[in-house]
Amino acid sequence: MTAVPLAVVGDPAGRRVAHFQDAVRARGLPPARVVAWRTVLDGAARFHPGETVRIDSPGGDPDVERLLRGVSDPTRVEGTARWYRGFTEAVEVVAAAVAAAGGRLLTAPADLRVLFDKRLCHHALDRSGIPVPPSPTSGPGAAPVRGWPDVRELLARPGLRRTFVKPAHGSSASGVLALESGAGGRVRATTSVELSPGGALYNSLRVRRYEDERVIGAVVDALAPDGLHVERWLPKASQGGRSADLRVVVVAGRATHAVVRTARGPMTNLHLGGARGDLGxxxxxxxxxxxxxxxxxxxxxERAAAVFPATLCVGVDLLPATGWRRFAVGEVNAFGDLLPGLTGLPGSPAAGLDTYAAQLAAVHASARQDHHAPLAAPLAARP
Known part of the structure; x- marks a missing residue:
């Protein structure tokens, strides 16, 4: 194939960049040029003429996290609003530099601004007719959630006795609380947040439950200044006695990879103890x-991914309802392709390919077409 000059903005020592480079090497291409996020934040990033540029997650580098979040400990949960401002501003800098060099981005800055604000993303999906959990906090008329009293009031509304409270700019379930309100006003939270004696919040790999409303309120109050998204907790389908949902990767408009995630609690994230289920x-x-x-x-x-047509690849969290008959989209993830060892769905353009190889195949296909065509245009019609 004709080599498309590639660059990736990411963590040079991170496994995301390593997996991408493995896919580049397997395709017989020259290695992608790596532009470190630290270089971008220092204002020293440069791009070569005609490069196709992949923007990858800035997570994994503690120094970058500190610069974006403004906290000395990268395990802290707070600081997501500052992270969002810094990240989106840095992406705009990358986009301007790539455009000046006559290159092409595989993810649009405008898409990232929406994808990394759960309120905006939820509203964009809902407006496009994509089924999503009902939410009182998305949309232009929604009032901001200022703290625990606001969440307490929302829990009293019909259909919201069981809700998810999520940091608007969070990822990987960081800071997420699954709230249940019961008889007598009792409330329980399931979360990976660890509350320190001094009131700081930390990411933890252990999911825990809080039943003291004062503790739950303190967590919500600490998260609220960064922005919160609240949505109805939909009852999920089950597999093997465990709650189940799916992560579906969509590349160039087609669903190419899928994995079932199962857990004993409401959070199925694999890094929090969730397990891969049986896709068949x-x-x-x-x-x-x-x-x-x-x-x-x-x-x-695929319809959810089509809301972001200038972005080559997204990971969609698909929530099957009890009975596996109805589906809603929980989230759309800009960096939802880190699924090592997972090959493409039979019959998809990515059959036999991992998520990174599938994206390279799509880049090659688009290079033969209009360089300015939407990245998420389907490679082929769904049978």
Missing amino acids: AAVAAVTAAGGSWEHDALGVC
Whole structure:
């Protein structure tokens, strides 16, 4: 193939860049030029003429995290609003430099601004007719959540006795609380947040439960200044007695990879103790419920990705309802492709390829077409 000059903005020592470089090497291409996020933040990033540039996650480098978040300990949960401002501003700098060099970005800055604000993303999906959990905090008329009293008031509303409270600019379930309100006003929170004696919040790999309202309120009050998104906690389907959802990767408009995530609690994130489930059993469950895996499940994910047509790849968190018949989109992730060892769905353009190789194949395909065509235009019509 004709080599497309590639660059990746990321953590040079991180596994995301390593996996991408592995895919580049397997395709017989020259290594992608790595532009460190620290170089971008220092104002020293340069791009070569005609490069196709991948923007990858700035996570993983403690120094970059400190610069973006303004906290000395990268395990702290607070600081996401500052992170969002710094990240989106840095992306705009990258975009201007790439454009000046006559290059092409694989992710649009405007898309990233929406993808990394859960309120904006939820509203964009809802406005486009994508099924999402009901939320009182997204949309132009939504009032901001200023602290625990506001959340307490929302819990009293019909349909919101069980809710997820999420930092608007968070990722990887950092700072997320699954709240349940019961008889007598009792409330319980399931979260990975660890509250220190001094009131600071830390990321933890252990999911825990808080039942003291004063503690729950303190956590919410500490998160609120960075912005909060609240949505109804939808009852998920189950597999093997565990709650289940799916991460579906969409590349160039097509759903290419899918993994079932299961857990004993409400948070299925694999790094929090979730386990990969049986995809074949999930497909069979959808069919047994009278649905279509391709159209009802994968089709919803492709429609969600189409809301961001200038972004090559997204990871969609798909929430199957009890019975595997109805689906909603929980989140759309700009950097949702880190699924080592997972190969593409049979019949998809990525069959036999991992998520990074699938994106390279799509870049090559688009290079043969209009350089300015939407990145998320489907490679082929869904059968």
